[in-house]
Amino acid sequence: MRSPALAAVLTAACALGLWRPVSAQISVGEGNVDRYDALYGQPVDVAVDDLVQESTSYLNRAVRTHGRLELGFDSTQRAYLLRGLLYQVRIVPVREVQTEWEQAALQMMGRDVEITGVFLETGQV
Numbered sequence: 001m002r003s004p005a006l007a008a009v010l011t012a013a014c015a016l017g018l019w020r021p022v023s024a025q026i027s028v029g030e031g032n033v034d035r036y037d038a039l040y041g042q043p044v045d046v047a048v049d050d051l052v053q054e055s056t057s058y059l060n061r062a063v064r065t066h067g068r069l070e071l072g073f074d075s076t077q078r079a080y081l082l083r084g085l086l087y088q089v090r091i092v093p094v095r096e097v098q099t100e101w102e103q104a105a106l107q108m109m110g111r112d113v114e115i116t117g118v119f120l121e122t123g124q125v
Contacts, residue, residue, distance in 0.1 A: 036062060036118070043116050048084025051119055058119040065089075066114040069105060080105055082115055090122070091115060 040062035048067045051058055065082065069091075072079040080091040093101035094117075 040118050048082055048089055049087050051089055052084075052087035055119070055121070059121060061119055062116070063119050064114065064116040066112060069108050069111060069113045071109055082113070089119075091117070 040060065043062040043064040044058075046058060046063050046065050048065050051063065051065060065084075067082040067084045067088070070081040070083055070088070072081045072090075080093075081088045082091050091105075
């Protein structure tokens with residue numbers, strides 16, 4: 001088991017959607033995800049807290065998780081965080097969806113969202 005202070009990154013490769021069912025959902029990067037499936041496998045559902053506490057089980061794997069989207073800062077750069085009950089992971093969009101993510105994420109701050117992406121340790125991004 002890794003330290004709870006482990007900095008983890010979830011690279012948002014596929015989608016951002018509202019966790020709670022509502023009449024309208026925001027999706028970022030929908031489309032052909034075959035390339036990601038081939039590289040990282042089908043996403044597995046996992047809680048943010050489990051990603052941090054059992055990080056080695058999920059490293060370099062496709063995951064789908066949900067939590068409250070928050071804004072943080074790394075030095076002078078904006079950082080997106082997904083908070084579970086006890087822990088948080090950093091969200092880093094892939095280049096293909098970065099612009100779309102930036103616009104949608106700002107509208108979703110403080111809300112529960114579902115993220116699908118690849119779980120990496122800090123430094124692998």
